[in-house]
Structure formats: C-alpha cells, structure tokens
Amino acid sequence: MKSEHVPVLALDGPSGVGKGAICLRVAAELGWHILDSGSLYRLTALSAKRNSSLNNTLQLIEIAKKLDVKFSAESDHLRISFGGEEVTDAIRVEEVGVMASKIAAIPELREALLDRQKAFAKPPGLVADGRDMGSIVFPRAELKIFLTASPEERAKRRYKQLKDKGIDANLPELVIELQERDRRDSTRATSPLVAAEDAVIIDTTNMSIEEVFSEVMTRAKSRFE
Ligand code: C5P
Numbered sequence: 001m002k003s004e005h006v007p008v009l010a011l012d013g014p015s016g017v018g019k020g021a022i023c024l025r026v027a028a029e030l031g032w033h034i035l036d037s038g039s040l041y042r043l044t045a046l047s048a049k050r051n052s053s054l055n056n057t058l059q060l061i062e063i064a065k066k067l068d069v070k071f072s073a074e075s076d077h078l079r080i081s082f083g084g085e086e087v088t089d090a091i092r093v094e095e096v097g098v099m100a101s102k103i104a105a106i107p108e109l110r111e112a113l114l115d116r117q118k119a120f121a122k123p124p125g126l127v128a129d130g131r132d133m134g135s136i137v138f139p140r141a142e143l144k145i146f147l148t149a150s151p152e153e154r155a156k157r158r159y160k161q162l163k164d165k166g167i168d169a170n171l172p173e174l175v176i177e178l179q180e181r182d183r184r185d186s187t188r189a190t191s192p193l194v195a196a197e198d199a200v201i202i203d204t205t206n207m208s209i210e211e212v213f214s215e216v217m218t219r220a221k222s223r224f225e
Contacts, residue, residue, distance in 0.1 A: 007032075007125040007224055008140075010133035011216070013147035014193060015097070015181045016154035018209060019129045022147070024078055025213050026220060027127040034071055035120040037130035037137070038100065039080050040113055042091040043067055045099035047082070054099060057106055064112040094177065101181050107190040110136075125224070131185060134196035143223045145216060146195035149205045151178045 009026065013019050020036065027034040044064045045054065053059035072079045080088045090096070103109055117137045120126055128137065134144030149157075155174040162169040185193040195201050200219060204212050 004123055006121040006123055007142055008121055008133075008138045009125070009127045009220055009224075010138050010141040010144045010196070010199075011127060011129050011147065012131055012133050012135070012144070012193075012195065012199065014131075014149075014154065014178075014185065016158045016178055017147045017149050017204060018154075018157055018212065019147055020078065021209060022212055022216060023127045023129040024073060024076075026216055027073060028075075029217060030125060030127070030220065030224070032125035032127050033120060033122055034073055034078060035117060035126060035128040035130075035133075036071060036078055036080070037113075037117055037128065037133065039071075039078075039091055040064070040067060040069065040116065041100040041104045042096050043069055043080075043082055043087065044109070044113075045103050046087065046091055046096050048103070049096075049099060054103070057108060060103055060106065060109050061112045064109055064116070067116065097181070101184050104131075105184065105188040105190070110190055131193045132191040134199050135194060136191050139196070143220060144196045144199035145219065146199040146201045147212065148201060148203050151175055151182065153205045154178055 011019050011023055023034055044060060044067065047063050048054045048060050068083045070081045077088065079086070080091065114137065120128070121138070130137070134141055134146070152175055155171060155178050158174050159169050159171050202212065202215060
C-alpha cells in the first residue's frame with residue numbers, strides 16, 4: 001500500500017529564538033499537527049530524574065522509547081501531557097532544559113527518539129520544531145527554516161517571557177546560560193545544531209514576532225499552496 005505523502009515544515013534554531021511561538025501560530029494557520037521535539041528530550045530527562053536513571057543510558061533509551069506524550073495546541077501555548085499528567089510548566093524549568101541538553105548528546109538516545117518523531121508526520125501536515133528537524137529527522141521536508149538571533153536578543157526574549165509569568169530572572173545570567181546551551185548543542189558529535197544545507201536562514205534579531213510569523217507564512221504559502 002502506498003503511504004500518503006505528508007507535507008512537513010521543519011523549523012530549527014537555537015534556544016530562546018522563539019521557535020515555539022512561531023510553530024504554534026503557523027500550525028494553527030495551516031491547520032497542521034505540531035511536534036515540539038525539545039519536549040521529548042525534556043520529558044525523557046524529567047522522567048529519568050524521577051527514577052534516578054539520568055546516568056544510565058540503557059534506561060534512558062527505554063524511557064525514550066515508551067514516552068507517552070500528547071500535545072494539544074491552545075491559543076497561546078502548547079499543552080503537554082505525559083501519561084495523563086500535565087507537565088507543560090514542569091518541563092520548562094531551566095534545570096530540566098540543562099538535563100535535556102546533556103542527554104541530547106547521547107547518540108543512542110537520539111536514535112531511540114527518531115521513529116517517535118517521524119510518527120508525528122500525519123495528514124494534513126506537520127510543523128516540526130527543533131534543532132535537527134531539517135537535517136536529520138525530516139531531511140525531505142519541503143520547507144526548512146532556520147531561525148537565528150543574537151544570544152543577547154534571545155536572552156531578552158526569555159527574560160520578558162519569565163517576567164510576564166511573574167518569575168524573577170537575571171538578564172546577564174540568562175545570556176551566559178544561553179551561550180552555554182548553544183555551545184553544548186552546536187559542538188556535540190551527533191546531530192549538532194546546524195542549519196540544513198537547503199534551509200532558509202532568517203536572522204530575527206531585529207524582527208518582531210509578527211514579522212517573523214509573516215515571513216514564515218509567506219514562504220509556507222508559496223511552498224504548500
Ligand atoms: O527546544 P528546547 O529548549 O525545549 O530543547 C531542550 C534541549 O533538547 C535543547 O537544548 C537541545 O539540547 C535538545 N534538543 C535536541 N534536538 C532537538 C530538540 C531539542 O537536541 N530536535
């Protein structure tokens with residue numbers, strides 16, 4: 001039986017660039033499914049921490065293979081449930097982000113998550129958010145976009161996001177954390193953070209979220225309609 005072709009928009013880029021917000025709006029506009037691949041790494045880390053297996057690669061792989069995760073797009077955020085438990089906020093804390101970025105360097109773990117990620121491609125289409133969506137997971141995606149912004153600008157965006165949620169934050173510390181995360185994500189041996197050769201690179205440093213959204217939608221419309 002010939003499997004149905006599912007169009008994919010791969011949206012990659014470093015931490016804090018605003019991929020999540022853009023993916024949510026683009027997916028809503030196109031009426032497509034969404035894959036927040038970072039949350040799979042975050043959930044694996046959270047779950048492993050809970051049963052003290054963060055340093056055990058075999059157990060990490062078992063956890064990754066069995067992840068029972070559901071994404072539901074709300075108007076302004078992506079709700080994530082894990083085995084029925086609401087973990088939307090629990091996986092966003094910095095500690096989980098750091099653990100996720102550490103375990104994401106393990107090649108066997110990335111391999112274990114590959115099929116899980118590919119399975120999100122269902123009709124009518126998928127908007128995939130991550131670091132290696134265009135390069136590794138969906139190399140045949142029809143549209144690949146790589147968003148960038150300076151670390152200072154990304155830290156400012158993150159700072160504002162935290163303040164809006166009533167969470168205290170320190171801007172210089174956020175810049176350092178982002179640079180450290182970038183360093184880990186771009187220097188790892190397996191699937192480092194790089195733009196796919198055929199990706200459109202958009203530097204969003206001086207763009208508003210509206211402008212980024214409209215630029216991505218223009219490209220999506222010309223590619224998919
Ligand atoms: O995007 P997010 O910040 O939620 O991702 C958390 C971490 O998971 C990243 O810092 C990165 O190390 C890892 N990740 C990855 N590949 C992806 C998505 C996330 O290695 N496709």
